[in-house]
Amino acid sequence: MKFKPKILFIWGGILMFALWGCKTPQIATKTENKFVPESYLDSLSAQGGLSSTNWREYFSDRHLIALIDTALANNQELNILMQEIEISRNEIRTRKGEYLPFVHIGAGTATDKVGHYTRFGALEEQLEIKPGKAFPEPFSDLWLGASASWEVDIWKRLRNAKKSALNRYLASVEGRNFMVTNLIAEIADAYYELLALDNLLEIINQNRDIQSSALRVVRQQKDAARLTQLAVNRFEAQLLNTQNLQYELKQRIVETENRINFLTARFPSKVARNAADFMNIQVEAIETGLPAELLTNRPDIKQAEFELAATKLDVEVARANFYPSLGISSGVGFQAFNPKFLINPESLFYNLAGDLMAPLLNRNAIKAAYYSANAQQLQAIYHYEQTILNAYVDVLNQVSKLANFSKSYETKNREVELLKQSIGIANNLFNSARADYAEVLLTQREALEAKIELVEIKSKQLNAKVNIYRALGGGWQLN
Numbered sequence: 001m002k003f004k005p006k007i008l009f010i011w012g013g014i015l016m017f018a019l020w021g022c023k024t025p026q027i028a029t030k031t032e033n034k035f036v037p038e039s040y041l042d043s044l045s046a047q048g049g050l051s052s053t054n055w056r057e058y059f060s061d062r063h064l065i066a067l068i069d070t071a072l073a074n075n076q077e078l079n080i081l082m083q084e085i086e087i088s089r090n091e092i093r094t095r096k097g098e099y100l101p102f103v104h105i106g107a108g109t110a111t112d113k114v115g116h117y118t119r120f121g122a123l124e125e126q127l128e129i130k131p132g133k134a135f136p137e138p139f140s141d142l143w144l145g146a147s148a149s150w151e152v153d154i155w156k157r158l159r160n161a162k163k164s165a166l167n168r169y170l171a172s173v174e175g176r177n178f179m180v181t182n183l184i185a186e187i188a189d190a191y192y193e194l195l196a197l198d199n200l201l202e203i204i205n206q207n208r209d210i211q212s213s214a215l216r217v218v219r220q221q222k223d224a225a226r227l228t229q230l231a232v233n234r235f236e237a238q239l240l241n242t243q244n245l246q247y248e249l250k251q252r253i254v255e256t257e258n259r260i261n262f263l264t265a266r267f268p269s270k271v272a273r274n275a276a277d278f279m280n281i282q283v284e285a286i287e288t289g290l291p292a293e294l295l296t297n298r299p300d301i302k303q304a305e306f307e308l309a310a311t312k313l314d315v316e317v318a319r320a321n322f323y324p325s326l327g328i329s330s331g332v333g334f335q336a337f338n339p340k341f342l343i344n345p346e347s348l349f350y351n352l353a354g355d356l357m358a359p360l361l362n363r364n365a366i367k368a369a370y371y372s373a374n375a376q377q378l379q380a381i382y383h384y385e386q387t388i389l390n391a392y393v394d395v396l397n398q399v400s401k402l403a404n405f406s407k408s409y410e411t412k413n414r415e416v417e418l419l420k421q422s423i424g425i426a427n428n429l430f431n432s433a434r435a436d437y438a439e440v441l442l443t444q445r446e447a448l449e450a451k452i453e454l455v456e457i458k459s460k461q462l463n464a465k466v467n468i469y470r471a472l473g474g475g476w477q478l479n
Contacts, residue, residue: 024322025367027315027374032308032381036291036388040396055184058469061281063272064191067264068184074265075183081176088169095165099158101150113138142342145333145349152328157320164313171306178299181474187263189466191273194256196459198275201249203451204242211239211444214427218437231437238441242448279454283406283461286468288399294391297473301391304384311377318373321366324358394471402464409461412454419447 056065072078114120127135153159215235221227257271295301332350336342359366426443429435 024319030378030381033385040288059188068187070264071183071187076265081179085172088172091165092169095162099153101148103148105146107144110141111138140337143335147331149329152326154326155320155323157317160313160316164310167306167310171303174299174303181470185466185470190256190260192462195275195278196455197249197253199278199455204246207448208242215239283465291392298391301387304387308380308384311380314373315377318370324356326356328354398464398467398471405457405461409457412457416450416454419450423447
C-alpha cells in the first residue's frame with residue numbers, strides 16, 4: 001500500500017505534536033534533610049526515651065490517671081479526629097476503585113412514535129420486521145445488559161493517587177497519636193496547676209491565721225499603751241491584703257477545674273485530687289534517648305514524613321496528566337422491540353472500543369496543577385525539616401528547664417525554712433520589746449512571698465516534666 005506525501009505529512013505532524021504534548025516542564029527539586037545531632041548535650045542521659053514508658057507509670061497519680069482515661073474515651077476533639085481518620089480510610093477505597101474496571105448492569109425500556117411525514121417516518125414505513133410484517137408502530141425498545149469501562153493505568157497515575165491517599169491516611173493516624181500525646185500532657189499540666197493552686201490557697205489561709213494571731217497581740221499591746229494605733233493599722237492592713245489574695249486563687253481554681261472537665265467532655269463538677277502530696281511529688285532525671293529516636297517516637301515528625309511522601313506522589317500524579325491516557329469501554333446484552341424476542345441469540349449485541357487521548361493545546365491547567373503539586377511538595381519538605389528541628393530544640397529546652405527549676409526549688413526551699421525560723425524569732429523579739437513591729441511585718445511578708453514562689457517553682461518543675469513527656473513523643477503507644 002502506497003501512502004501519499006500529504007498523508008505522511010499529516011501523520012508526522014500528529015506524531016510530533018503528540019510527542020511534544022508528553023514533554024513536562026522543568027521544576028525546582030529539593031531533597032529533605034533528616035540530619036539530627038548524635039546527642040543532645042554531654043550532660044543528658046542517652047538511655048531509652050519515653051517511647052518505651054507507659055504514661056500510667058510516668059503520671060502515677062491515680063486521680064490523674066482516671067482523668068486521662070476519661071478524656072481518651074470522651075474528648076470531642078479526639079472523636080472528631082477519629083472521624084477524619086475514617087474519611088482518609090474511605091479515600092483509599094475511592095482511589096483504589098479508580099484503577100479497577102467499572103462494571104454496570106441494567107435494564108431499560110422505551111417507546112418511540114415518529115411523525116408519518118418525516119424522514120424517519122417515511123423510512124420506517126418501508127421497513128418490515130419479516131416479509132409481510134410491517135415495522136411496529138409505536139416502536140418499543142427493550143434492553144438488558146452490562147457495560148464496562150476501564151482506564152488503563154499506563155503511567156501509574158491512578159496507583160500513585162491511591163498510594164498518596166494511603167500516606168495521608170497514615171499521616172492522619174499519626175495526627176491522632178500526636179493529639180493523644182498533647183491531650184494527656186494538657187490534662188496533666190492542668191491537674192498539677194490545680195494542685196498548685198490548692199497549695200497556694202492553703203498557704204494563704206495559714207498565713208492569715210498567723211497574721212490574725214499577730215494582730216491580736218498588737219491590739220493587746222496597744223491597749224497596754226506599749227504601741228500606737230499605727231502599728232495596729234499596719235498589721236490589720238497586711239492581714240486584709242493576705243485575705244484578698246484568696247479570691248483570685250479561688251477563681252483560678254474554678255477555671256482550671258472547668259478546663260479539666262471540658263477536656264474530659266463532662267459538665268462542671270468537682271475534680272478529685274490529693275493536693276496534700278503536691279510538694280512531695282518527686283521529679284527525677286528523665287532519660288532522653290538519642291536524638292535520632294525522635295524521628296520514630298514523635299508522632300508529629302512521622303505525620304510530616306507521611307505528608308511529604310504523599311506530596312511526592314502527588315507530583316507524579318500531576319506529571320502523568322501530560323501523557324496520553326488509554327481508555328477501554330465495552331458492552332454486552334440483549335435488545336429487542338418485543339419481550340418474547342429479548343432473550344434470543346439473534347437479539348444479542350456487544351461492543352468494544354478503545355481511545356488514546358493526549359493533551360495537545362491549552363495545557364495551562366495541567367501545568368498549573370503540576371507546579372502547584374511541586375510547590376506543595378517543597379512546602380512539605382520545609383515543614384518536615386522544621387518539625388525535626390523544633391523537636392530537637394524542644395527537648396533541649398525542657399530538659400534544661402527541669403534541671404534549672406529542680407536546683408531553684410532546692411535553693412528556694414532552704415530560703416523558706418530560714419524565713420519560717422525568722423518569723424518565730426521576730427515574734428519573740430517583738431514580744432520582748434527587742435524588735436520593732438516593722439521587722440515582724442517584713443519577715444511575715446517575706447515568708448509568705450517565699451512560700452508562694454516555692455509552690456510556683458514546683459509547678460514549673462512539674463510543667464517541665466509534662467513537657468518532656470510531650471517533647472520526647474510520649475508513651476502513646478502503650479495505653
